[in-house]
Amino acid sequence: MPDGQALRRRAEEALKRKGAFGRDYDLDEFEPGSSEGDTYETLEDITPEQKQTMMNVGVLPSAEERSGSLVYVDNAVVHQSSADQGMELLPTLDAMERYDWLSDYSWRAVPVDKDKYTARAYLEGANGYFIRVKAGRKVEFPVQTCMMIDTEKRTQHTHNIIIVEEGASLDIITGCATSSHANESLHLGMSEIYVLDGGSLSFSMIHNWGEKTGVRPRTGVELGKEASFVNNYVIMKPAGSVQSYPTCQLNGEGAAAKFNSIAISHPGSEIDLGSQVIMNAPHSAAEILSRSITLGGEMIARGRLVGNAPDIRAHLECRSLIMSEEGRTLAIPELEAMYPDVEMTHEAAVGKIAREQVEYLMARGLDEDEAVGMIVRGFLEGSIRGLPESLRQEIDDAVSMANLGN
Amino acid sequence: MLRIEDLHVEVDGREVLSGVDLEVPAGHTCVLFGPNGSGKSTLLHTIMGFGQYEVTKGRILFLGRDVTHLPIHERARMGMGIMLQRPPNIVGLRLNDLVVAAGDGHLDTEETAKALNMDRFLERDINVGFSGGEIKRSELLQLSMQEPCFFLLDEPESGVDMESIDLVGRKIHSMLYDKKGCGWEKGDRSKSALVITHTGKVLDYIDADCAYVIRGGRIMCSGRPRDILRDIQERGYGECIKCRMVKL
Ligand SMILES: Nc1ncnc2c1ncn2[C@@H]1O[C@H](COP(=O)(O)OP(=O)(O)O)[C@@H](O)[C@H]1O
Numbered sequence A: 001m002p003d004g005q006a007l008r009r010r011a012e013e014a015l016k017r018k019g020a021f022g023r024d025y026d027l028d029e030f031e032p033g034s035s036e037g038d039t040y041e042t043l044e045d046i047t048p049e050q051k052q053t054m055m056n057v058g059v060l061p062s063a064e065e066r067s068g069s070l071v072y073v074d075n076a077v078v079h080q081s082s083a084d085q086g087m088e089l090l091p092t093l094d095a096m097e098r099y100d101w102l103s104d105y106s107w108r109a110v111p112v113d114k115d116k117y118t119a120r121a122y123l124e125g126a127n128g129y130f131i132r133v134k135a136g137r138k139v140e141f142p143v144q145t146c147m148m149i150d151t152e153k154r155t156q157h158t159h160n161i162i163i164v165e166e167g168a169s170l171d172i173i174t175g176c177a178t179s180s181h182a183n184e185s186l187h188l189g190m191s192e193i194y195v196l197d198g199g200s201l202s203f204s205m206i207h208n209w210g211e212k213t214g215v216r217p218r219t220g221v222e223l224g225k226e227a228s229f230v231n232n233y234v235i236m237k238p239a240g241s242v243q244s245y246p247t248c249q250l251n252g253e254g255a256a257a258k259f260n261s262i263a264i265s266h267p268g269s270e271i272d273l274g275s276q277v278i279m280n281a282p283h284s285a286a287e288i289l290s291r292s293i294t295l296g297g298e299m300i301a302r303g304r305l306v307g308n309a310p311d312i313r314a315h316l317e318c319r320s321l322i323m324s325e326e327g328r329t330l331a332i333p334e335l336e337a338m339y340p341d342v343e344m345t346h347e348a349a350v351g352k353i354a355r356e357q358v359e360y361l362m363a364r365g366l367d368e369d370e371a372v373g374m375i376v377r378g379f380l381e382g383s384i385r386g387l388p389e390s391l392r393q394e395i396d397d398a399v400s401m402a403n404l405g406n
Numbered sequence B: 001m002l003r004i005e006d007l008h009v010e011v012d013g014r015e016v017l018s019g020v021d022l023e024v025p026a027g028h029t030c031v032l033f034g035p036n037g038s039g040k041s042t043l044l045h046t047i048m049g050f051g052q053y054e055v056t057k058g059r060i061l062f063l064g065r066d067v068t069h070l071p072i073h074e075r076a077r078m079g080m081g082i083m084l085q086r087p088p089n090i091v092g093l094r095l096n097d098l099v100v101a102a103g104d105g106h107l108d109t110e111e112t113a114k115a116l117n118m119d120r121f122l123e124r125d126i127n128v129g130f131s132g133g134e135i136k137r138s139e140l141l142q143l144s145m146q147e148p149c150f151f152l153l154d155e156p157e158s159g160v161d162m163e164s165i166d167l168v169g170r171k172i173h174s175m176l177y178d179k180k181g182c183g184w185e186k187g188d189r190s191k192s193a194l195v196i197t198h199t200g201k202v203l204d205y206i207d208a209d210c211a212y213v214i215r216g217g218r219i220m221c222s223g224r225p226r227d228i229l230r231d232i233q234e235r236g237y238g239e240c241i242k243c244r245m246v247k248l
């Protein structure tokens, strides 16, 4: 592992490096958000306004049926609690102090010098959450985390590390949001995810950013033998510019990864979502499903599957609906195979809702708005099996609110 | 129930119906015969109000009201229900969701589906990968829940294997002749239907009162269903023009 000095040097050299995709932000225009904040014993004690912001992204103040909670406001951990003996949930900086071995994982799946955003997060000494599920432990309820920006013109940087050890399993629900005090801020969320042999992790994210918020998450995932990972990314509300492109390495035989993203791009939003899965081990499998709608904003759906090993299976599917004369949609599916023994497929479709479908439903007595709503809801969530209830709710609410029939 | 007067319809700028006159009295089941491409489906779709079909002349009266330009769902809510010959696939939308939305909540979805041997399909995406017979049963399931008073059935027997044809036929019979009143006429014959049939097979299951023959976008004749079917079988559609005109 590189020592601290080497990492720092690499990060410093990357400070001007633009991201591979998405509009460029001048980081000098943003002050780092405060890393000091009041801490709360229970989530119920958080201010009513913050509570509302959290609830809007599926984070429950009651923490009922949650195995743990961590809330991060600007750059401070304001609450953490864990109710599962087989799991640790700590601020990342505390965990780094506690465990020397953590340096083997830190900044490995996400390189510090990937671009200026990773570099900035590293150089600011980003805190975040560390979650470790001990070998064999099946955590019953999901862990919930919330990343909230509460101050205008600031950067939020987080460094999250998740380790699911051998044979363990965990569900995480993360809500990311800006409060009413922040809009033109920048979220730089670094997440490194390690699922060891036989482990399984489901990671679901709901977003509610401001109309001018910049969002540059950087996520790296490594999977061991027979490990499985499901990533659900839902963004239904207006946002400034979101650009996300996690990289997942399937390093162990039989590993499986699935990336689902469900997005609406409202007028003025730039949503650029993608993921890539690199299959380095035989018998590994990957699936990328993307469902998106533009209501007048820009929508880019990327997906890349790389087969570096024999006997792998991979499927990529990008479907996008255009529901406005404005806006732009771009689907970029890529498949790359290094072996003949691979089964890799992709489908991409961009278009309007078929009039025939709407009329079919109207003939059953639904009015036009109801018919369009039903088709859109089906389009967004129907083909993705096993979405957590809070994500389904988020999609249903967005579809009702967007008044898509007009 | 339904009266159509001098109906002219264009599809993609081409006239497909050229002056159709037709009536389905309340409580009656009428069948519509006609060769392929004669405009049978076009007529049914126009009655339902589908957007592709542009009425350039004439009108459609339903329950005494001029519905020629009424939106589809309002016709449906007035009690009109259609069984399509080739309904669209809807990826992502489960059959169950549409079936529930089509009903008003008093019928049990699961039970209704079981009776049609469709309970296994409730969680499937609508019509995606359905066989010919499954599509018919899915249409009938939706109609059963919708409970219309006026049925538009487009070739209910076509593409159905011999096993399902009996199920489909009986289901249509029970929908048309169940004792549930429709509000405007008491008694057990309160529902009405216009049924397209190419083969006449469906006549074994319904008590049809009247028949029309359409050809080249016009009604060529009308009469008793069995007589007309015999004429068509014996002499083909070409001769039909001379067939018996019976006062309905
Ligand atoms: N959607 C359509 N687009 C173009 N032509 C159509 C369409 N629907 C029907 N037609 C034409 O109208 C005529 C009547 O078709 P249709 O009503 O489907 O006949 P039938 O049901 O009697 O077989 C045919 O010539 C057919 O090609």
Ligand SMILES: [Mg+2]
Pocket: B040, B041, B042, B085, B154
């Ligand atoms: Mg037809």
